[in-house]
Amino acid sequence: MPNTVASKRVHVAVGVIYNPQGEILIARRHDDAHQGGLWEFPGGKVETGETVCDALARELHEELGIVVHTASCTQLLEIRHDYTDKVVLLDVWKVLKFDGEALGKEGQPLKWVQPQALPEYDFPAANVAIVDAILKLAD
Ligand SMILES: Nc1nc2c([nH]c(=O)n2[C@@H]2O[C@H](COP(=O)(O)OP(=O)(O)OP(=O)(O)O)[C@@H](O)[C@H]2O)c(=O)[nH]1
C-alpha cells in the first residue's frame, strides 16, 4: 500500500458512556500512546469487517470489562482530524446502558465526571468538538 496520508487514516469507535447519575466516563491515555497523557473517551480502532457498533462493544469490553447494550447506542457525531502524523475519523457514540462495573483493564486511570466539568480536562485536539456536543446535550 502506498505510504500516503489516506493509507494512514484510522477509523476509531469512541464511546461517550453515561452512568445512571448522568456522569461520563473518561480515561487517561498511556504516556507512550499516540496523544499520550491526555484524557479520552474510551474506544479504539474499527477492525476490517466490523460494524462501528461491534467495534465499540469489543473495545469497551477489552478496555473496561463492561458489556454494552448495543441497542442503547446512538451516534453523536463524526470528526475527521489531521494530527499530521496520523489522520483519524472518530465515530462517536453515546452509550446509555451496559452491564458490569467499568475498570481500567489496561492500567489506565478512569474518572466519572459531570458533563459541565469536562472542559477542566486536557483532551486530544480532535475532542474539542466532542466536548462541545456533550455540553449542548446537557443544556
Ligand atoms: N479512544 C479514543 N481515541 C481517540 C480519542 N481522541 C483521539 O484523537 N483519539 C485517537 O484515535 C486513535 C485510535 O484510538 P486508540 O489508541 O484508542 O485505538 P486502540 O484502542 O485500538 O489502540 P491500540 O491499537 O493502540 O491498542 C488514536 O490515534 C487516538 O489518539 C478519544 O477520545 N478516544
Ligand SMILES: [Mg+2]
Ligand atoms: Mg483505545
